[in-house]
Amino acid sequence: DIVMTQSPDSLAVSLGERATINCKSSQSVLHSSNNKNFLTWYQQKPGQPPKLLIYWASTRESGVPDRFSGSGSGTDFTLTISSLQAEDVAVYYCQQYYITPHTFGQGTKLEIK
Amino acid sequence: VQLVESGGALVQPGGSLRLSCAASGFTFSNYWMSWVRQSPGKGLEWVANIKQDGREKYYVDSEKGRFTISRDNAKNSLDLQMNSLRAEDTAVYYCARGRDTYGFILDYWGQGTLVTVSS
Numbered sequence: 001d002i003v004m005t006q007s008p009d010s011l012a013v014s015l016g017e018r019a020t021i022n023c024k025s026s027q028s029v030l031h032s033s034n035n036k037n038f039l040t041w042y043q044q045k046p047g048q049p050p051k052l053l054i055y056w057a058s059t060r061e062s063g064v065p066d067r068f069s070g071s072g073s074g075t076d077f078t079l080t081i082s083s084l085q086a087e088d089v090a091v092y093y094c095q096q097y098y099i100t101p102h103t104f105g106q107g108t109k110l111e112i113k
Numbered sequence: 114v115q116l117v118e119s120g121g122a123l124v125q126p127g128g129s130l131r132l133s134c135a136a137s138g139f140t141f142s143n144y145w146m147s148w149v150r151q152s153p154g155k156g157l158e159w160v161a162n163i164k165q166d167g168r169e170k171y172y173v174d175s176e177k178g179r180f181t182i183s184r185d186n187a188k189n190s191l192d193l194q195m196n197s198l199r200a201e202d203t204a205v206y207y208c209a210r211g212r213d214t215y216g217f218i219l220d221y222w223g224q225g226t227l228v229t230v231s232s
Contacts (some may be wrong), residue, residue: 049207049222097217099174102159
């Protein structure tokens with residue numbers, strides 16, 4: 001199975017500041033056939049189901065604010081929130097869908113400093 | 114798009130349970146569907162998915178043979194049959210839809226149904 005490891009486990013950032021969450025996969029999730037990275041980012045707020053933010057490692061889902069961006073390739077990926085808003089407090093998960101099982105990272109809890 | 118899970122309950126170890134997900138607001142038969150679970154206070158775990166026609170199914174290794182995913186496109190319904198349940202199966206089980214352009218990207222999720230395995 002591909003192991004997804006996120007860092008840090010928790011993060012406190014001041015409002016308006018940048019938040020960066022990292023995700024590392026135990027093997028590459030870059031598919032040579034289409035040169036796409038099979039990686040998504042989800043946001044989960046307390047008491048709610050996860051919400052899709054980013055797919056193909058860097059494509060923002062419709063309706064997601066442009067302060068959210070994804071980057072990286074191969075085994076190393078980053079979710080960046082350019083200017084943290086109060087409503088961004090949540091747990092963020094990366095997931096690979098390159099091969100089954102489609103494993104998730106352990107999550108990163110983002111709070112306001 | 115609406116996904117509504119049901120069937121969660123308190124069940125004894127070794128017991129069985131069948132979860133259902135009622136889908137509406139989209140053409141169910143055109144989409145891959147998945148189950149993802151979340152143990153209390155823990156992270157997300159992908160459980161299984163099923164192709165539009167039900168002919169391809171994939172499972173997390175630990176549940177192969179115990180869990181069975183199925184769908185009824187005529188009823189717009191997704192099921193998860195769970196047998197030989199263990200304490201570690203205690204979780205909220207989410208039903209999720211795969212994107213039309215690539216079915217393994219989960220773009221809509223239900224609110225989940227809680228399964229508790231305990232004596």
